[in-house]
Amino acid sequence: MQPSLEKLRKFFRLEHGNGYTNVAIIGGLAKMLDYWEGEARADGIQEEVVQAVVQRLRSYESLSPASRADALKGLWKRIGETYPEATQRPAPPRPPQTPAHAENSQAPAGAPQAEGTAVAPRPHTPPPPRSESVPGAKTSQTPAALNASLTVLQGVGPRHAETLARLGLQTLGDMLYYFPRRYEDYSQLKTIKSLWYGEVVTVIGTIQSVESRPVRGGKMTIIEVIISDGTAALRLSFFNQPWLMNRFKHGMPISVSGKVEQYLGRIVMNSPAWEEVDVESLHTNRIVPIYPLTEKLTQKWLRGLMNQVIKYWAPSVADALPESVRSSARLMPLGEALQQAHFPDSQEKLKAARERLAFDEIFYLQMGVLRQKRDWKEVDARRFPASDEWLGARIASLPFTLTSAQQRAISDIRTDLDSGKAMNRLIQGDVGSGKTVVAALGAGIVTSAGSQAAILAPTSILAEQHYRNFTNLLTGENGVLKPEQIRLLQSDTPEKEKEEIRGLLLNNDVKLVIGTHALLEDPVKFADLQFVVIDEQHRFGVEQRAALRLKGNTPHLLVMTATPIPRSLALTLYGDLDLSVMDEMPTGRQPVNTYVLRPQERERAYTMIRGQIKDGKQAFIIYPLIEESDKIEARAAVDDYDTLSKDIFSDLKLGLLHGRLRPDEKDEVMIKFRDRKYDILVSTTVVEVGVDIPNATIMLIEGADRFGLAQLHQLRGRVGRGLAQSYCLLIPTHEDATENERLQAMAESNDGFVLAERDLHQRGPGEFLGTRQSGYTSSLRMASLTDVKLIEKARAQAQSLFDQDPDLSKPDHALLSEAFGRFWGEGKGDVS
Numbered sequence: 033m034q035p036s037l038e039k040l041r042k043f044f045r046l047e048h049g050n051g052y053t054n055v056a057i058i059g060g061l062a063k064m065l066d067y068w069e070g071e072a073r074a075d076g077i078q079e080e081v082v083q084a085v086v087q088r089l090r091s092y093e094s095l096s097p098a099s100r101a102d103a104l105k106g107l108w109k110r111i112g113e114t115y116p117e118a119t120q121r122p123a124p125p126r127p128p129q130t131p132a133h134a135e136n137s138q139a140p141a142g143a144p145q146a147e148g149t150a151v152a153p154r155p156h157t158p159p160p161p162r163s164e165s166v167p168g169a170k171t172s173q174t175p176a177a178l179n180a181s182l183t184v185l186q187g188v189g190p191r192h193a194e195t196l197a198r199l200g201l202q203t204l205g206d207m208l209y210y211f212p213r214r215y216e217d218y219s220q221l222k223t224i225k226s227l228w229y230g231e232v233v234t235v236i237g238t239i240q241s242v243e244s245r246p247v248r249g250g251k252m253t254i255i256e257v258i259i260s261d262g263t264a265a266l267r268l269s270f271f272n273q274p275w276l277m278n279r280f281k282h283g284m285p286i287s288v289s290g291k292v293e294q295y296l297g298r299i300v301m302n303s304p305a306w307e308e309v310d311v312e313s314l315h316t317n318r319i320v321p322i323y324p325l326t327e328k329l330t331q332k333w334l335r336g337l338m339n340q341v342i343k344y345w346a347p348s349v350a351d352a353l354p355e356s357v358r359s360s361a362r363l364m365p366l367g368e369a370l371q372q373a374h375f376p377d378s379q380e381k382l383k384a385a386r387e388r389l390a391f392d393e394i395f396y397l398q399m400g401v402l403r404q405k406r407d408w409k410e411v412d413a414r415r416f417p418a419s420d421e422w423l424g425a426r427i428a429s430l431p432f433t434l435t436s437a438q439q440r441a442i443s444d445i446r447t448d449l450d451s452g453k454a455m456n457r458l459i460q461g462d463v464g465s466g467k468t469v470v471a472a473l474g475a476g477i478v479t480s481a482g483s484q485a486a487i488l489a490p491t492s493i494l495a496e497q498h499y500r501n502f503t504n505l506l507t508g509e510n511g512v513l514k515p516e517q518i519r520l521l522q523s524d525t526p527e528k529e530k531e532e533i534r535g536l537l538l539n540n541d542v543k544l545v546i547g548t549h550a551l552l553e554d555p556v557k558f559a560d561l562q563f564v565v566i567d568e569q570h571r572f573g574v575e576q577r578a579a580l581r582l583k584g585n586t587p588h589l590l591v592m593t594a595t596p597i598p599r600s601l602a603l604t605l606y607g608d609l610d611l612s613v614m615d616e617m618p619t620g621r622q623p624v625n626t627y628v629l630r631p632q633e634r635e636r637a638y639t640m641i642r643g644q645i646k647d648g649k650q651a652f653i654i655y656p657l658i659e660e661s662d663k664i665e666a667r668a669a670v671d672d673y674d675t676l677s678k679d680i681f682s683d684l685k686l687g688l689l690h691g692r693l694r695p696d697e698k699d700e701v702m703i704k705f706r707d708r709k710y711d712i713l714v715s716t717t718v719v720e721v722g723v724d725i726p727n728a729t730i731m732l733i734e735g736a737d738r739f740g741l742a743q744l745h746q747l748r749g750r751v752g753r754g755l756a757q758s759y760c761l762l763i764p765t766h767e768d769a770t771e772n773e774r775l776q777a778m779a780e781s782n783d784g785f786v787l788a789e790r791d792l793h794q795r796g797p798g799e800f801l802g803t804r805q806s807g808y809t810s811s812l813r814m815a816s817l818t819d820v821k822l823i824e825k826a827r828a829q830a831q832s833l834f835d836q837d838p839d840l841s842k843p844d845h846a847l848l849s850e851a852f853g854r855f856w857g858e859g860k861g862d863v864s
Contacts, residue, residue, distance in 0.1 A: 034075035036068060037111065040085065044104050052100040054093055062089045063303055069213070073198045073326040083813075084110055096738050098656065098717060166209045166813070171850050173350035178205035185340060187333075198326045207341045208349065208370050211389075211813065212321035215382070216287055225263035227292050227299055234289040236309055237261040242280045259286065267300045285309040307331055319376045338374055346370040352851035353392065354844055357829050364388045390815035391826050394604065398830035400856045401607030405456070406838060408608065413454035413586045414562055418446050418477045426473060429510040435616040438466050444612045445474040448588065449563075455588035458606050460597050461614030462784035463749025464621060467592050468498065470614070471565045472505040474590060479543040480512040483562035487546040488580055490568050492522050492695065493702050497724055498567065499546045506544070513543055521547035521556070524696065530555075552579045560584075566591045594749070595742060596784035598792040604823055615785055623782040624752040626760040628736075628775045630767050637732050637761045638680055641712065645684060649729040649756065650705065651712045654747055656735040658690045658716055672734070673714045681712060689715040717743065719750055726754035736762035737772045741791035744774065745784050792817075 043064060047056040054060045065086055072082045088107050092100060180203060182193045193202075201207055222233055237259030244255050255270040257280055268288060270276050280286075290304030307322070308331075323334050351358070351366040358365065364372070364384045372385035423446065427434060434442070441459055448455035461467045475485040487502065489495040499520040506513045519533045519542050530550075536542040540559035545551065561584030581587060591609070602611060617623075629637055641651045653676070657668035669690050677686045687710035689701045698718065705713045706725055713719075713728075717739075731751045736744065744762070752758035762775050777790055815822065833845075840849035 034072075034077060036072040036075045036077060039064075039068065039071070040111075041108075044108060047100075047104065052097040052104075054100070057303070061092050063305075065089055069324045071327065073200075073324065076198055081111060096656075096740050096743065098738070099740060099743075169205065169209055169851075170854060171350055171352055171847050173847060174205065175345070175348050178208070178345060178349075179203050182207070185337060188337065195326060195328050199324065204341055204345060207338060208346060210323065210338075211373055213324050214289075214322045215376070216289075216320045216322060217379070218318060218320060223263040224259075224261050224266045224299075227266070229292055229294050229299060231292045232290065233292060234287060235259075235261065235266065236285065236287050237266060239280055239282055239284045239286060240265065241282070242277060244274065244277050255280075259288065267295075267298065268304060268306075269300060269302050271303060319379070319382065321374055342371055342374045346374075350847060352847040353395070354833070354848060356844075357395075357833060360832075361391065361825055361829050363391055366392075386814055387822065389813075390819070390822055393812050393815040394823055394826035395830050396852060396855050397604060398607060398827050399834065399852055401604075402830060402834045403838070403856070404608035405610075406834075408456045409453050411454040411586050412452060413588060414483070415452050416449040416477050416481050416483070416562070416588075418449070422480075423473070423477075425510060426476060426512070429508075430469065430505070433619050434469070435466065435614075435618055437461070437614040437616040438470055438618075441467075441470045441612040441614055442473055444610065445470065445590065446477065448610070449474065449477055454586050455590060456609055457590050457612060458609040459590065459592045459612045459614060460602070461592070461594060462596055462617070463594050463746060464617060464753050465594075465614040466618050467594070467614060468501050469505060471567075471590060471592065472502050474588075475502065475544055475563055475565065476506050476512045478563040478588070479506070479517075482540075482543075483560045484537070484540065484542070484558050484584075485544045485563035485565070486551055486558070486561060486580060486583070487544070487565045488551055488567065489546065489548055492524065492548055492699050493723055494567065495520060495522055495546055495548050502544060502546060517541070517543040519545050521545055521550050523548060523550045525550065549576070552576055556583065558583050562587045564589050568593060595746065596788040598785075598788045598820075601792065601817055604817060604827075607827070613785075615783070620755050622752065622755075622757050624748055624758045624760050626748065626762065626779045626782070628762045628764070628772075628779050631763055631765075632767070634763060637763065640759065640761065641730055641732065642681070644730045644759075645711045648727075650708065650710070650725065650727050652719065652728060652731040652747075652750055653712060653714045654719065654731060654733045655714070655716055656738040658692060669714055669716050676712070676714060684711040686710060686712045686714055689713060689718060691716060691718050717747065719747065723750065724753055725750065729754070729756050729758040730761070731759070732761045732763065734763055735765050736775055736778075737764035737766075739774075741774045741777060741787045744778050745787050748778070749784075 043056045043061065047054070047061060050056055057063050069082060069086060072085070084107060088103050092103065095103060182188045182196055182201060182204065183190065184204070188196070196202075199210065201210055216234055218236075221236060224235055224237060227233060227235065238261070240258045240260050242255065242257050244253055246252070247254055252272055253274050255273060255276045257268040257270070257276075259266050259268065266288075285308070286306050287309045288301060288304040288306045290301040292299050293302060294300065321335060321338070322331060323338070325331065325334065347367045349367045349370060353363070353366065357363075363369075364387075366388065369385040369388035372381040373389060376382035376385065423442075427442075444457065445455070448457060459467050459470060471487070475487070478485050487495075487498055489498055499518070503515060503518050505511075506518065507515050519536065521530065521533050525533070533542060533545065534555055534557070537545060538557050538559055550556070564580055564584065564587050566580070566589070581589060596615075597606070641653075644651060653672075655669040655672065658670055669688065673686065673688045687701050687705050689698060693701070701710075701713070702723060704710055705728075706723075708727065728751050731748060733739070733744065733747060739747070748760045751760065760778070762778060764772055764775060774790075777787060781787055817823070836842075837845055840846075840852060
């Protein structure tokens with residue numbers, strides 16, 4: 033295994049052992065990127081993998097422990113798919129048992145449990161040329177010289193060219209798009225004397241002394257460096273990096289970046305990013321680019337090489353973006369943007385350059401999803417008209433009044449089904465907004481015409497819930513189907529019954545089938561599948577959704593999610609789908625009253641729970657951990673379950689649910705709770721989204737500060753599903769966390785869309801991204817999915833251009849058409 037992957041695995045295992053508390057490296061996991069990025073490229077790790085690691089670790093600090101566990105597991109799984117030897121488990125001996133930690137917090141898939149036999153190293157695979165993955169970087173008007181090998185540059189021979197290829201730099205054109213990872217603004221430097229505790233700054237100093245000392249009985253080494261800039265001295269501490277003793281030399285000028293901290297009354301920096309200073313750059317008093325490096329390269333040498341290429345060739349780059357778009361969006365020309373992104377004249381010019389380059393990325397994505405949407409709209413599909421009388425009778429027979437949002441969504445679906453083109457619609461609704469009845473009426477329109485519909489749910493308990501709800505809504509006196517025409521198909525359905533259902537589907541005797549992944553199996557065939565509903569669509573991959581769709585002849589597709597998606601992400605990631613937003617609660621549904629309690633007020637919470645149960649209601653108590661851990665200071669489900677059931681609620685019936693139970697055991701616990709055989713369900717976060725327990729009116733969330741906003745809102749959505757007033761009580765780990773911004777936001781708002789926007793800005797887009805989006809986001813180098821203004825600007829420009837010239841056939845759009853075709857050649861994302 034490559035050394036950089038081995039190092040990554042070591043830190044991931046250490047982080048797992050520490051309960052995902054971001055202490056595997058002093059200063060947090062993101063600190064390792066300062067050196068790991070270059071090492072990975074030196075090892076020939078594919079650029080897509082390097083970028084995936086960088087993006088995950090940069091946002092790691094803002095995640096909850098459970099989300100951190102998921103992030104590292106997902107990242108390691110992706111690495112394993114590209115480098116199978118990374119996930120090859122070594123031979124015994126068996127590892128010692130590790131303590132239980134956060135829910136779903138197993139070590140990254142394939143991370144070894146003990147040292148074993150070595151694996152033959154994989155040959156170096158250089159990343160693809162940098163300019164190949166950048167929208168607009170290559171066109172027929174690109175100067176031919178930009179395709180020249182780097183050996184044409186003075187000072188670059190075959191060996192240097194081979195080293196640069198590890199960074200994805202093979203041609204002069206690649207260098208134009210190899211952007212700095214950060215900048216040192218030598219025009220804005222602070223002196224050491226003027227530093228304040230808590231600041232994150234960059235300072236320049238000369239090394240006065242370097243010392244190494246062992247700590248923790250020799251298990252750890254600290255390198256202490258004293259630097260001075262003539263105004264004062266600053267101590268730097270580096271942990272477990274003994275090789276630095278050979279790197280730091282007395283009198284060496286270095287630049288250090290990090291957070292100013294205090295130790296015994298003196299200011300210090302722990303594990304700052306550092307590099308040797310090019311004295312010439314310091315005296316120019318300008319903004320200096322800092323590039324990702326690989327072994328055998330220095331900043332000074334690479335910066336000089338970049339300067340040669342950028343100065344001479346950036347002005348000659350052809351700009352594929354039409355002048356009309358550049359002018360309307362007030363964007364800097366591409367050539368100037370490339371110059372300023374590498375060697376900016378000012379912070380203002382740098383900002384404008386990065387905006388131009390980020391705009392291009394989002395603009396090409398928007399053009400792509402608009403093209404996909406148009407292509408889907410051109411697919412003919414069977415028409416299913418629904419008369420006003422038919423639909424009115426169905427709606428009138430419902431035991432409740434539809435909200436305005438439900439009526440709009442039903443109108444959207446009715447229009448789609450009668451358009452003669454294949455529906456491709458996303459319904460995103462807040463928790464409890466009533467998406468099921470909307471999907472049921474859509475299925476009713478199709479099945480009443482004699483065709484078939486399929487509903488795909490991610491779990492057995494959700495599938496059973498849908499089966500009951502769809503049966504109640506579509507059968508009966510005014511129903512469109514008979515009970516025997518609706519069937520439930522799951523993996524645990526007896527084989528004899530499965531065969532029967534498959535036969536009835538093939539004969540068109542079953543009109544509506546609801547199920548889990550079992551629906552995707554090859555033996556399941558339909559006579560006339562025309563309507564597909566996928567619930568909690570982010571839980572299914574592209575291939576799974578496509579597999580169900582291919583069981584029919586261009587069926588209408590409706591996907592649903594109960595996770596409110598921020599507008600910027602919806603526009604970017606789901607722009608090829610028609611969108612119906614359901615942001616109203618059903619009539620009579622009351623907002624869940626949410627309160628933040630101090631840990632010492634726990635008895636008040638127990639009293640409220642007992643009061644609700646006395647009134648015939650039920651309660652959830654949610655924990656961040658399965659079992660207590662000496663690494664994480666938080667309460668845990670299994671341990672507190674014993675105390676709650678034996679001491680606090682000994683006269684009540686309690687159930688226990690967590691991620692280590694088998695799927696059938698989880699289902700059994702949830703069914704018992706639904707059937708009121710438990711008064712209280714003690715659970716981790718595995719409580720299913722969408723599970724409907726109308727009698728549950730109170731939820732207590734322990735360690736609430738360990739969850740993100742989106743997760744807290746989804747958990748809260750398990751109560752308040754009946755007509756009775758419901759409550760959510762949030763108790764953080766420590767009293768000083770009661771002012772936690774996320775908890776206060778929960779107490780202030782029940783609107784999932786408002787909370788989703790806050791979560792996006794606080795924690796980044798990771799919480800909202802599913803399988804579908806990996807192709808989109810991997811191409812973003814400058815753009816941020818949190819930049820709503822830029823996304824909306826690019827969306828508006830792309831829509832305007834697309835309306836005028838959807839095929840980009842006009843002469844002044846020829847270059848854009850060529851660049852667009854190159855960028856989207858093999859497609860990104862899917863049309864499902």
